[in-house]
Amino acid sequence: MQIRALMYFDELVRTNSMRQAAENLNVAPTAVSRQIENLEDYFGTPLVERSARGVTLTAAGELLAARAGRTLRELEHVQQLIEDLKGLERGRVTIFANGAIVASLLTPALAEFSKTYPSIRFEVMITSARQAVEAVNSARADMALTLFAPQMTEAKVIARSEITYEVIASSRHALAGRKEVTLRELARHALALPETSFGFRQAFDTAAERQGLTFEPAFTVSALEMLKELVLSDMAATLLPRLSVRRELEAGTLTAIPLASESTIRTHAELSIAPDRQLSFAAAKLSGFIEEFMRSNASR
Structure with missing residues (x-):
């Protein structure tokens, strides 16, 4: 079985179209069809069903599709390791990260790193924390940098830094200017919080329960950007680490109020x-x- 056939099949699975796959691969549609037929001969069973609406994977095709992409990525990884043996300080790194940490940690880290290794190229994908960890597990990413990550046992955490959360509000909010605020005081204000699968939300709910408090957020969202927009619009306050709103704090549009020690x-x-x-x-x-x-940069 040739690697080319797997590449063509992987592209066909991704596009669900012989014509689109051929266009992306810069070959004729017949070339894609021929490579799929080669795979079907190799495995002795149909992998796709063709119709006017495109292609549909058979059960065998689904089985191969689940593994073909990872196989190709592993081969690319082996090629990179072989280049390393030659002493070539170059290559490509794929990083998946969630939005809360990109601007304040990943971007400055990459900028500084590139000064030492200018020949290394980077592919950065911004996703949810869960998707970032899943990308590592499926070999689509070399590493994941996450904040609010759910607990997932498959990936290996090689670095961890503690993040402290503060109340984030607009500069016009009633809490602006306070030296600190308690959770009990915070309960009197409209809040925007991440949904319950986020690690922070679980920590927040635990802290509230410990103090006998029950919060009903005005907004429950799954995107950091929406949290920030709600706060900037004076619709609610939220809790975030300073690093995730550093630019807005420097611009004076948001303010950060520490939580009281308890x-x-x-x-x-x-x-x-x-x-x-x-x-x-x-x-x-x-x-x-x-x-x-x-x-x-811990706890900044």
């Missing part, structure tokens, strides 16, 4: 990799650099 809430930013996958030179160097960067 109400303190902390979670962790985490850098994760697959436990059974050797990192390439580029990925290993970057992971070590980010780990040090996280330590030096």
